[in-house]
Amino acid sequence: MEINRSGEVVKGHFLIKGGTISQELKRIDCDLVTFNRTDEREEIVDSISILTTKIIQSEAVNKIPFSFLLPNNARLSTDTLSYRFKTRLAFKQGVESLDQDAIRIIQD
Template sequence: MLLRKYMSLLGIGSAKIDLVLSKESYTPGELIKGYFFLKGGTIEQQLKRIDCDFVRIREAGEEEAILDSTTILTSTLLQSEESNQIPFSFKLPSELLPSGSETTYRFKTRLHFKEGVKSIDQDLIQIV
């Protein structure tokens, strides 16, 4: 049991997060709906917060800009192998440029624990 705890602190067998969206393509100004899917690891872990950034990446200049950010503070105890869902909604800005070879958009999600390595997820979306 102690070995599993220390492995979890290093990120091996720790809880994971996945942002699940209803679709992949959106228009500027559209409301995105989905949920954060939490999956417990090999031991119970105390959650601290969930950060989700909406990011634009411009390939030519290798520029990454955070356009908006959301933080959910929590003190939930996620049991071993437990699954949980937290609703997610986000209204896209109306002045977004369409996705293409030069510009991409994504959500970068991070699950922070009271102890241990954070879990990271990235979800690419298309703006049409």
């Protein structure tokens, strides 16, 4: 789990592992999402998209860099409010892959 502050740039990479056959990756969509445990409501805070034509070879491991600017007005993570990055990979054959990773926003 990453720990960051509002207004910071989160830098990292998407780690994409090839499956049993080679596929052409068309797009990566990544949403910063809040989840409120009180009312079980999820809300998209911000999104990024990366368009590509990268071939993901079978069994290969690929790293695609990204950066994401956290909003200055992002609320702090609490016991009832959490954040995560939800990532979707879209491939040329129409296959979609989903993943999510938690992130905490703390005070300066």
